Amino acid sequence: MREDASPAKVYGLHLAVVLALFAMNFVLPAYHHGLVARIMVLAVFALGYNMLFGYAGLLSLGHAMFFSAGLYGAGLAMTHAGAGVALAFVAGITAGAVLSLAVGLLALRTSGVAFMIVTMMFAQVFYLLILYFAAWTGGDQGLVLQHGARIATLGSLSLDLTDPTVRYMTALALLAVALFVTLVVVRSRWGRVLIAIRGNEERTRMLGYDTFANKLAATVLSGTIAAAAGAAFALLFGYVGANFATVQYSILPLLWVLLGGAATTLGPLIGTVVMYYITDTASSYTSAWLLIVGIALIVLVLFFPKGIMGTLRKKWLGWLP
Amino acid sequence: MAFGPHLLLAVLEGLVSAAVLSLTALGLSLVFGVMRIVNVAHGEFFMLGAVLAWVVSNMLGAHPAVGFVAALVVAPLVVGAIALLAERLVLGRLNYNPESTIVATIGLLYIIQQLALTFYGPEARPVSPPFSYRVLLPWFGYSGYKLSIVAIAALLLVATWLVLTRTKIGLLMRATQYDSETAQAFAIPVDRVYAGVFALGAMLAAVAGVLIVPISQAHYLMGQDPLLLSFIVVIIGGLGSLRGTVVAAILIGLSDGVISMFFSPTLAKIVATLAVALVLVFRPQGLFGAAPR
Secondary structure (H helix, E strand, C coil), X not given: CCCCCCHHHHHHHHHHHHHHHHHHHHHCCXXXXXXXXXXXXXXXXXXXXXXXXXXXXXXXXXXXXXXXXHHHHHHHHHHHHCCCHHHHHHHHHHHHHHHHHHHXXXXXXXXXXXXXXXXXXXXXXXXXXHHHCHHHHCCCCCEECCHHHHEEEECCEEEECCCHHHHHHHXXXXXXXXHHHHHHHHHCHHHHHHHHHHHCHHHHHHCCCCHHHHHHHHHHHHHHHHHHHHHHHHHHHCEECHHHHCCHHHHHHHHXXXXXXXXXXXXXXXXXXXXXXXXXXXXXXXXXHHHHHHHHHHHHHHHCCCHXXXXXXXXXXXCCC | CCHHHHHHHHHHHHHHHHHHHHHHHHHHHHHHHHHCCCCCCHHHHHHHHHHHHHHHHHHHCCCHHHHHHHHHHHXXXXXXXXXXXXXXXXXXXXXXXXXXXXXXXHHHHHHHHHHHHHHHCCCXXXXXCCCCCEEECCXXXXXXXXXXXHHHHHHHHHHHHXXXXXXXXXXXXXXXXXXXHHHHHCCCCHHHHHHHHHHHHHHHHHHHHHHHHHHHCECCCCCHHHHHHHHHHHHHHCCCCHHHHHHHHHHHHHHHHHHHHHCCHHHHHHHHHXXXXXXXXXXXXXXXXXXXX
16 A cells, blocks of 8 residues: 655645646747647547546546547537637537546446457447548548637737747646646546446446446546537637547557556656657658557556656656555 | 448348458457457458558469469458557556557557558559459449359358357357356366467458448558448447357448438448447447347
């Protein structure tokens, strides 16, 4: 059994991470500044994935549909309903929450391998629907959100989301919220119930917990965080495309979480950063970045199943959340 | 063309895809049934079969029939060897844990796909069929080669069934499928059975790839659709049930042919995928499968 760290130490560490990212806004060169903003949004996606995979122990192969529900929820609301930034963001999150509730109600009737295949198939249906309704979604081409529409106005204050600094800070704010939501959930009674379900579902049910309801709640929270990342991605980078709904975008968050360490709060962020920089560096030497993803997956699962933060926690820092 | 002949054409096309599909799905089903793992890289073995068929027939440069027969022998052997290697180096070391193996086979999928892209290229390349005889029907002529695919697939299915039910190897496989621990206790080399089954599954997919290439060209991304369709077939037929797999392949192949001829192919895929996901949710043993033991 590992001892619980003092809340001050745990929250302090996460605050320090957020502050470090804040400080990097002022020192990063332009190229990396843009890259880190993108990585932070994708890390939110990974945090959402980690909620279900890391803590509740449910391996989904369909999270691309939640990310793209947010992406298209925001994008379609803006393009076809003329919604502003705030409304589009809410529309994206709502789309993700509703979709994850529906998918959870169906898919959670299965478990193990069947759960993976069912989530993958629902995601495939979602992807094909995007292609089928090409008149609305732009099909393969996707939608480009106009520059003018991506300016949020709050009273007299206006935020231009296309400005690099505003974009960076918005991404960081979203990441901070997602990080602290994860942290609070994990340290709560409910988080412990989820971990108990991961450990032994039958035993948890015998102890009197409604495991289906708990897993459903975890699915909805996970899908909603992923959708928030998708909606933010659409608004910050102005592009909504069907390629974000392909199987590949269901597998990438799995890879990031595995690399950073499943069931650790900081793992998804670290995994996303490391993997993104590895592929980014590699792609300047070779176009074979899929090969790197493939090898990384196999090496991780063979030799390094706990990931970076999981290994750190096991060997030295037992108090890491 | 009137409705009747149109339907006949759709049924013939459906039969051809059902034949190819049943071979691919049988491979996936064997691996799942005996080893209890889901091989996401299965579609890539299919693709490798097709790509190798192009390589072999090009290297020989002889009559298409010679190249085709050579490919039918060489491609499955090479793919089987690759699968054997992957099984020994990766899957075996994971102790066949279902979740770890699924992640590992996803990795395998990307590696094979990238290697095919790097060494074979992004082009779709045709292979000429071994013979170009056309069967003349009253309404239209139909490729004799396509009909021979159905015959070859049927032959291979019967052969696999005979191996499974009538030989010692088949007995070992069935014993391992039924209860691997007891099989181990009876001195059955379970790990060698697993390796063999994984290679056999890959070889079936590779044969299907060789058969399809004269109709639909070899391309490095061609493994995606067969993978999804094979999943659909294996699930509808009941995970691990061979008879169910073949029946479901015919059902899915025919309805896919008919639906895509009369409606939008994307809509056909949406309906099929959704239907299957719901089958898996509400009837996990499949439509034809027996209740789980």
